[in-house]
Amino acid sequence: MATSAPPALRRTALNAMHHRMGAKMVDFGGWDMPVEYSGLIAEHMAVRTGVGVFDVSHMGDIQLRGPEALAAVQHITINDVSKLQLGQAHYSAMLYPQGTFVDDVIVHKFSDNDYLIVINAGTREKDYNWVKSNVQRFHCHASDYSDFYTQLAIQGPKAAETLAKLTNLDLSTIKGYWFKWGTACGLSNTLVARTGYTGEDGFEIYVPSDVVTSERVWNEVLEAGKEFGILPCGLGARNTLRLESAMSLYGHEISETINPFEAHLERFLKLDKGNFLGSDALKKVQAEGGPKRKLVGLEVIERGIARDGYPVLNASGEKIGVVTSGSPAPFLKKNIALAYVPVELAFIDNEVAVEIRGNPVKAKIVPTPFYRRPKKTA
Amino acid sequence: MAYPANYKYTREHEWIEVSGKTGTVGITDYAQNSLGDIVFVDAPKVGSKVEKGAIFGSVESVKAVSDLYSPVSGTVTEVNESLKDSPEKINTDAHAAWIIKVELSDSAELDSLLDAAAYEKFIAEETGK
Numbered sequence: 088m089a090t091s092a093p094p095a096l097r098r099t100a101l102n103a104m105h106h107r108m109g110a111k112m113v114d115f116g117g118w119d120m121p122v123e124y125s126g127l128i129a130e131h132m133a134v135r136t137g138v139g140v141f142d143v144s145h146m147g148d149i150q151l152r153g154p155e156a157l158a159a160v161q162h163i164t165i166n167d168v169s170k171l172q173l174g175q176a177h178y179s180a181m182l183y184p185q186g187t188f189v190d191d192v193i194v195h196k197f198s199d200n201d202y203l204i205v206i207n208a209g210t211r212e213k214d215y216n217w218v219k220s221n222v223q224r225f226h227c228h229a230s231d232y233s234d235f236y237t238q239l240a241i242q243g244p245k246a247a248e249t250l251a252k253l254t255n256l257d258l259s260t261i262k263g264y265w266f267k268w269g270t271a272c273g274l275s276n277t278l279v280a281r282t283g284y285t286g287e288d289g290f291e292i293y294v295p296s297d298v299v300t301s302e303r304v305w306n307e308v309l310e311a312g313k314e315f316g317i318l319p320c321g322l323g324a325r326n327t328l329r330l331e332s333a334m335s336l337y338g339h340e341i342s343e344t345i346n347p348f349e350a351h352l353e354r355f356l357k358l359d360k361g362n363f364l365g366s367d368a369l370k371k372v373q374a375e376g377g378p379k380r381k382l383v384g385l386e387v388i389e390r391g392i393a394r395d396g397y398p399v400l401n402a403s404g405e406k407i408g409v410v411t412s413g414s415p416a417p418f419l420k421k422n423i424a425l426a427y428v429p430v431e432l433a434f435i436d437n438e439v440a441v442e443i444r445g446n447p448v449k450a451k452i453v454p455t456p457f458y459r460r461p462k463k464t465a
Numbered sequence: 466m467a468y469p470a471n472y473k474y475t476r477e478h479e480w481i482e483v484s485g486k487t488g489t490v491g492i493t494d495y496a497q498n499s500l501g502d503i504v505f506v507d508a509p510k511v512g513s514k515v516e517k518g519a520i521f522g523s524v525e526s527v528k529a530v531s532d533l534y535s536p537v538s539g540t541v542t543e544v545n546e547s548l549k550d551s552p553e554k555i556n557t558d559a560h561a562a563w564i565i566k567v568e569l570s571d572s573a574e575l576d577s578l579l580d581a582a583a584y585e586k587f588i589a590e591e592t593g594k
Contacts, residue, residue, distance in 0.1 A: 111501070122501075122528070126501065126502050127501050127528060128502045128527060323527065323528050326528075327527060390505075392505055392525050392530070394530065414528070415505070415527050417502075
């Protein structure tokens with residue numbers, strides 16, 4: 088490599104706003120992003136009990152359009168796209184032929200020949216190149232619209248009441264993992280999806296990515312949520328919220344060396360839909376008796392916090408696995424973790440240890456998600 | 466946040482206030498601010514030895530763990546037990562929420578620590594990086 092200077096960090100349209108509002112910033116996958124504003128715990132609790140707003144514009148957006156768009160999306164993702172109705176979205180993933188993850192994604196069906204795939208920030212280029220080269224034989228076109236949108240996630244039990252003030256859409260008609268277009272913050276044809284990454288009710292809205300519009304919408308959301316104690320939230324709370332809900336994070340629970348059986352994502356894997364990238368390899372895994380290791384939830388019983396990369400030990404102190412994500416859980420007030428362990432040890436209440444800075448600390452396997460939001464009573 | 470002029474500081478962001486042979490040790494406001502919400506303090510037991518520049522414990526926030534480096538050598542005479550249940554006291558007032566008290570074995574070690582002005586200059590450079 089001839090160059091020695093680190094590449095400049097990428098910025099969302101709200102970058103100057105985050106700096107002005109005094110957010111603590113961090114390099115996240117090459118992006119200069121807010122890690123926290125008022126404090127991680129306060130932000131986490133705002134989303135669990137009221138409402139919070141996140142700038143998630145660093146996420147990527149790939150649109151696939153053309154007469155064979157459905158066949159193309161079926162070919163590159165694991166869920167059954169033919170089951171999606173217009174206006175519906177689902178969680179899915181893209182796999183390599185060997186059955187391991189390129190990335191996890193959300194697929195939105197705009198029409199029979201028009202799909203939007205929302206991808207992770209750190210894998211944007213890799214994903215787009217992967218999609219482009221693998222849909223070539225289909226009559227459809229892949230467009231990278233990542234830089235066209237400012238994406239805001241409005242999350243929490245008060246998210247709907249907050250957003251309702253800003254849109255003409257009847258939000259009660261948008262169910263979880265469905266979306267509509269409507270006017271929001273005076274912007275017509277705005278995509279409003281009832282999706283998120285917090286385990287809470289909430290919406291993600293996609294608005295034009297110019298600074299003036301993005302900042303205006305950000306401010307209007309904060310104003311609308313004021314009476315519910317809305318907080319701007321950073322990636323710190325985003326991580327603890329998704330961990331309490333046991334949602335996977337690329338580079339942690341899923342990666343180029345992990346398959347969907349291991350990652351406990353079988354419910355999104357539709358091997359009966361016909362062949363797709365990775366399906367042969369996964370059928371082989373199945374035929375050979377299933378995965379050797381499994382993602383489990385851990386609760387640390389003794390004093391100590393399990394963190395990413397810490398070894399998991401058996402009773403005799405031998406290393407049997409590794410923590411992929413670990414943190415104090417601000418709402419549950421427990422120390423929790425996701426970890427890979429051998430399948431024969433992956434059963435509820437099984438006691439293991441996490442090696443925390445040289446010391447084995449007792450933990451037990453617990454059901455996931457660690458947190459499930461209360462059912463609406465009204 | 467002002468850095469008390471009667472304290473001494475390390476480049477690892479601990480402070481020490483010395484009275485007679487006893488040093489009271491905590492982490493600086495800069496340290497608590499970079500860590501964020503503190504949820505766990507791992508301190509040594511009374512009677513254990515600490516060594517200048519060596520790790521004597523750790524402080525954990527929700528998102529990170531940070532080692533504690535002793536500003537001086539000596540013996541731990543007291544541990545702030547209230548931090549077990551209320552570690553967030555460090556966030557509220559880092560320069561009052563002490564972690565351990567140490568009986569100094571060599572007061573001359575204090576000379577190599579930073580005074581408040583030098584520490585403030587040091588963190589200004591850290592921030593500017």
